[in-house]
Amino acid sequence: MSERVYRPTQAQLELRKLIRDKTRVLAYGGSRSGKTFELCRTIAVLAFRYGGRYAIFRRFYNAVRSSVFSDTFPKMMELCFPGYVYDVNKSTSEVYFPHNGAEIDFVGLDDDKRVEKILGREFATIYFNECSEISFSSIEIATTRLAQRRFDANGKHLRNQLLFDCNPPGKNHWSYRLFVE
Numbered sequence: 001m002s003e004r005v006y007r008p009t010q011a012q013l014e015l016r017k018l019i020r021d022k023t024r025v026l027a028y029g030g031s032r033s034g035k036t037f038e039l040c041r042t043i044a045v046l047a048f049r050y051g052g053r054y055a056i057f058r059r060f061y062n063a064v065r066s067s068v069f070s071d072t073f074p075k076m077m078e079l080c081f082p083g084y085v086y087d088v089n090k091s092t093s094e095v096y097f098p099h100n101g102a103e104i105d106f107v108g109l110d111d112d113k114r115v116e117k118i119l120g121r122e123f124a125t126i127y128f129n130e131c132s133e134i135s136f137s138s139i140e141i142a143t144t145r146l147a148q149r150r151f152d153a154n155g156k157h158l159r160n161q162l163l164f165d166c167n168p169p170g171k172n173h174w175s176y177r178l179f180v181e
Helices: 010-021 035-050 062-080 114-121 136-143 174-179
Strands: 025-027 053-058 087-089 094-098 102-108 126-129 161-166
Touching: 010 025, 010 035, 010 087, 010 114, 025 035, 035 053, 035 062, 035 102, 035 126, 035 161, 053 062, 062 102, 102 114, 114 174, 126 136, 161 174
Parallel strands: 025 161, 053 102, 053 126, 126 161
Antiparallel strands: 087 094, 094 102
């Protein structure tokens, strides 16, 4: 039985370069193009290196829980970081990295209680999955939580980042106006 090896696509490699250079990045493309996988990998790499708290938001909690928390994220961990032991809290949809206490929260923006919960927290990096489904007002509220300062073991500061992905939206959508225009 051969082990599967993760080999990023050219588009994923280009996305990595954007993430290294920018503080706000939109990955867009068709379904199954690897956007969510690569952005989850990015969040994991940052959490490994800097510790801290990270958030992955989607419009509906059930969607982030079923598609990212229960499917893409564990598949990414298995392919990119085989054998790495991490803790999963299924009742709160959170992942913990025991070696440094890093936490990744998977949050839906469809419930006032969940939105209230994030208002009391700070995050080092925020990722909006399928942002074309999220209202700009929800993006603005969640963005106010991008405030956690983190440093790696060598004292290098992590730049706070906002990461977005979506299938290409129409020209009237806020993401088109913000990133393309």
